[in-house]
Amino acid sequence: VNNSEPLHALGQPPLDDASRLCSIGIDCRTASNRLFGVVVDLNGAVVPLPARTASLGVGGRAVRTRELHSTDPEAVVSGITELVAELRALRPDLDDQFFGVGVSVGGHVNGRTGEVILSPQLSWRTPVPLAERLKSTTRFETVVVENDVNALAVGAQFFGDAADARGPEDAPGTPFFAVVRLETGIGVGLVSRGELFRGITGIAGELGHFPVERAGRRCVCGKHGCLETIAGGIAILHAIHDAGREDIESIKDAADLARNGDEVARAAFEQAGEALGRGLAGLVNLLNLRLIILCGEPAILAYEPYVTEARKSFEERAFSTAARDCTLRIERRTGELAARGAASMVFEHLRNHHLE
Numbered sequence: 202v203n204n205s206e207p208l209h210a211l212g213q214p215p216l217d218d219a220s221r222l223c224s225i226g227i228d229c230r231t232a233s234n235r236l237f238g239v240v241v242d243l244n245g246a247v248v249p250l251p252a253r254t255a256s257l258g259v260g261g262r263a264v265r266t267r268e269l270h271s272t273d274p275e276a277v278v279s280g281i282t283e284l285v286a287e288l289r290a291l292r293p294d295l296d297d298q299f300f301g302v303g304v305s306v307g308g309h310v311n312g313r314t315g316e317v318i319l320s321p322q323l324s325w326r327t328p329v330p331l332a333e334r335l336k337s338t339t340r341f342e343t344v345v346v347e348n349d350v351n352a353l354a355v356g357a358q359f360f361g362d363a364a365d366a367r368g369p370e371d372a373p374g375t376p377f378f379a380v381v382r383l384e385t386g387i388g389v390g391l392v393s394r395g396e397l398f399r400g401i402t403g404i405a406g407e408l409g410h411f412p413v414e415r416a417g418r419r420c421v422c423g424k425h426g427c428l429e430t431i432a433g434g435i436a437i438l439h440a441i442h443d444a445g446r447e448d449i450e451s452i453k454d455a456a457d458l459a460r461n462g463d464e465v466a467r468a469a470f471e472q473a474g475e476a477l478g479r480g481l482a483g484l485v486n487l488l489n490l491r492l493i494i495l496c497g498e499p500a501i502l503a504y505e506p507y508v509t510e511a512r513k514s515f516e517e518r519a520f521s522t523a524a525r526d527c528t529l530r531i532e533r534r535t536g537e538l539a540a541r542g543a544a545s546m547v548f549e550h551l552r553n554h555h556l557e
């Protein structure tokens with residue numbers, strides 16, 4: 202991952218005093234009940250934090266995490282507010298240069314208003330005006346809230362992750378790629394000709410809710426037979442529970458069980474991987490992408506047979522040369538990259554305002 206690609210190298214106009222502006226990015230990683238926070242500067246570098254206070258990440262020691270004890274809106278707002286304050290306190294030298302906060306959340310988000318309309322991941326069933334709330338608690342005027350996978354896609358664009366995946370016929374500076382985030386569910390962030398594709402109301406990319414089975418298990422969205430009921434983390438756990446192992450509660454325990462040779466667990470991972478590969482084949486058949494960055498739950502992606510099955514069915518099911526045209530890249534540092542992406546959304550916002 203190239204994390205030092207400056208803004209102007211991506212064909213975007215440089216801003217005055219670019220190097221002095223910083224933004225804070227926070228990802229709500231609900232699968233592990235944690236918030237991930239990073240500081241990013243406008244030139245496209247992740248800002249290092251004092252060594253003992255941060256985990257090692259793409260930009261060196263630059264990731265700060267915080268546990269979320271509950272996902273109710275009050276707890277999430279106060280958790281984010283406290284993590285923002287911690288990150289600011291860790292770099293007091295930059296304090297007058299912090300420009301805004303970007304937050305990434307799973308679910309249906311209105312990126313323009315910063316309202317979270319529906320988030321099954323956070324169990325938010327009614328709209329939460331998250332950006333408005335955070336503007337008052339953090340005292341930042343610029344707070345951008347975006348769907349987590351869209352934030353990952355904008356981050357990949359901003360930091361130049363997709364720059365090396367370009368074919369001879371692709372126009373420079375207009376990458377066409379998708380980020381697929383695999384957690385309990387499956388989301389897609391799509392960049393077309395260098396621009397994030399949200400659809401008309403921000404729903405674009407809900408690959409996890411692609412209706413693949415006529416009947417089938419009830420999904421978190423309330424419908425039946427969605428792809429994520431057979432391909433995501435929930436599908437793996439359900440298959441193991443159905444075989445009588447109800448003691449397995451986390452995807453990490455399920456992966457350990459599979460590694461220890463448990464046939465049911467192994468089959469659950471392999472079948473889910475096969476289903477994911479079919480979903481990815483559908484994606485390239487529909488969009489003819491150059492690159493898919495597959496990221497998400499490390500316990501699933503680190504289990505090789507899952508990834509092998511996904512690759513195999515992706516290649517077998519894609520139409521004509523669609524799989525050969527597309528690089529499928531696995532990326533395991535999702536929380537941090539989503540936080541980095543959320544921070545870059547602030548610059549995206551700044552650039553759009555600047556150019557208006």
Ligand SMILES: [Zn+2]
Pocket residue numbers: 409410420421422423424427
């Ligand atoms: Zn669904």
